[in-house]
Amino acid sequence: MTTIDYVLFFTYLIGIILLGASFYSKNKSSDAFTTGNQKFPAWAVTLSIFATFVSSISYLALPGSAYMGNWNVFVFSLSLPIAALIAVRYFVPLYRRVNSPSAYTFLENRFGLWARIYVSACYLLTQVMRIGTILYLLAITVHTITDWNIPFIILLTGISVLIYSIMGGIQAVIWTDAIQAIVLIGGALICIVYLLVNIPGGWDTFVTVGQESGKFSLGSYGLELDAPTFWVVLIYGLFINLQNYGIDQNYVQRYVASSSDKNAGKSALWGGLLYIPVSLGFLLIGTLLYVYYQTSGSLPTDLMGEGQSDKVFPYFIVQELPAGMTGILIASIFAAGMSTVSTSFNSGATVIYTDYYKRFFAKETGKDHSMRALYVASAVLSVLGMIVALAMINVKSALDAWWSLASIFSxxxxxxxxxxxxxxxxxxxxxxxxxxxxxxxxxxxxxxxxxxxxxxxxxxxxxxxxxxxxxxxxxxxxxxxxxxxxxxxxx
Structure with a gap:
């Protein structure tokens, strides 16, 4: 990385922190911290929902998947319109009627306190795991690009996000999400244009080589159940997206934070649909990288082996992009990770405050006590997430363990x-x-x-x-x- 790359990256990082912290004066009540007093415009909530869909892992795993294989994972995105329409028709009106910052108040109303405690506890466990996993994998990627120390990257990211998310509450989260969504889309577009310009023959070569290599396939259309066929991925995507829209606090909190029922429905619909072309763009980058290195570039031998495909994009960012573009791409990867982590901090703190602190310990609290509880909850989640991320450095198999345990947690x-x-x-x-x-x-x-x-x-x-x-x-x-x-x- 050159000096200009570092300047661009740290300018972005400091700018996001200052933007988020600027909402501190407007973040003096629990309603402001959890719902922003329901004053957000629809476009900001839309971009925030979209940014919640995209993490830094998506930013790197999707290109890696397309580079090594085909576009089978895009079938997951094709299930989004079905889930989004169901959410707009049923889920959004339901949560707007309940009108609680927590998604799990509905389950207590429906089945009793046990249901609320069970699901909210599962949610908090998954969020701690999610924060740790994203921080760790983001650190691995940035370490590959910059050679920075991995614990330093984990702490830098975690503390930076904590500062602005705790000072600005959901107002900081949603507005920084909107900026980060634009940054990560811009970074992806820069890569697509650069690759198309630098591949000999441009688009025609891309299509020809891609077709010959089977890169545009969406997978087998057979009915076997032991492989990720088109139908298996489609039904899996439908259920995962129904879970996101229906019971994930990250999404439900944005329904409640919207300024009206109509705007909440619009944001839920378009926030999800926006992910479809963007995920296609990430897959396009992966296939473009494959064609580029087949026609005009060369990879080191250690990146040609099995399981190395996720490292090809970071290698390209460092070795191929001109000065300035590398800094923008690093900022884009950080944007994807920070938007997801900040959402988990705020939504997790909201659940702890609403479903536990307010429900059991202080049903009638003053403003100061409420804010203190939310601050402490955010800090605890951030510390636990960073501990999980740091623990993964020396226990690589912990990744598989955490993802397997996620099935129980959720x-x-x-x-x-x-x-x-x-x-x-x-x-x-x-x-x-x-x-x-x-x-x-x-x-x-x-x-x-x-x-x-x-x-x-x-x-x-x-x-x-x-x-x-x-x-x-x-x-x-x-x-x-x-x-x-x-x-x-x-x-």
Whole structure:
């Protein structure tokens, strides 16, 4: 990196911190911290939802996937319109009616306190894991590009995000998300244009080589269930996106923070749909990199092996881009990571404050006590996330362990929500039975093979875990309520 690259990067970083911190004077109440007093314009919430979809991992994993394989992962994005329309029709109006900063107030209203505590606890565990994973993988990437110390990058990113997210609350998060969304899109466009200009023959060569290498394939259209076929990825994407839109505090909090029901629906719809062309752009970068290094460039041998594809894009940024562009791309990668981490800090603090502190310890609190609780909750989440990230440095297998444990942490969340939202005649016994059945299935399909080192024992691809567990929770909860809940009050 040259001096101008460092200047551009640190100018961006300091600018984001100052922008977020500038909302401190407007962040003096719990309502301002969690919902921004519902004064956000639709376009800002739209960009914030989009930025929540994109992390620095997407920024690097999607090009790496397209470089090594094809565009199969784009099928995940194709499921977004279905999930977004369902969210606009059912989920957004539901949460706007509940009008609580927490997504999990609805579950207490529907099934009782146990449901609220269970799902909010699962959410907090996944957020700590998510923060740590993103900080760690972002640090690995930036280390590859800049040779900076990995713990330094983790602490720099975590502390920088904490400063502006704790000072400005959700107002800082949403407005910086909007800026970061523009930066990361701009960085991707710069790469696309640069690659097209520098590939001999430009677009024609790209299309020809890409077609000959099968790079534009969306995967097999067969019906096998043990591989990421078009249909497996599509149904997996639908369920994951329903979980995002339906029960993820990161998204629900933005519905409530919107200025009106109409604007909330618009933001939910367009925030998700914007991810489709952007994810396509990331895949385009991966395929362009493949064509570039096939026709006019050369990679070192250590990047040609299996499992090295995610490092090709960072290598290109450092070795091929001219001075100035490298700094912009580093800022883009940081933008993708910081937007996701800041969202997790604020939404996690909101859950701790609303579902635990306010619910159990201080139902009637003064303004000072409320803000202190939110500040402490944000700081605790940031410290735990950075600890997880630092722990991953020496325990590389922890990545696989965390992703496997995520299936338990988030297990039952979507199924329980769908049961509450769409099954009118449901009892608490039915809901509990459904969650237990779903968790047992998750352990069998996804977690047990990891700990027994026995691999895929079920013959099903891991993508189908959320599909089958969610379906089982809904069916068991509904049927138990119908046949065994006759003497229990239906909720």
């Amino acid at each position: 297990g039952g969340m979507l199924g329980l929500f769908l049961l509450g939202a769409f099954a009118r005649r449901t009892t608490q016994v039915g809901a509990i039975a459904g969650v237990v059945a779903g968790l047992l299935l998750i352990v069998y399909l996804n977690v047990l093979p990891f700990f027994t080192d026995s691999g895929e024992t079920s013959g099903l691809h891991s993508y189908l875990t959320i599909v089958l567990s969610t379906t089982l929770i809904f069916l068991v909860g509904f049927l138990v309520s119908i046949f065994f809940g006759k003497n229990e009050k239906r909720v």
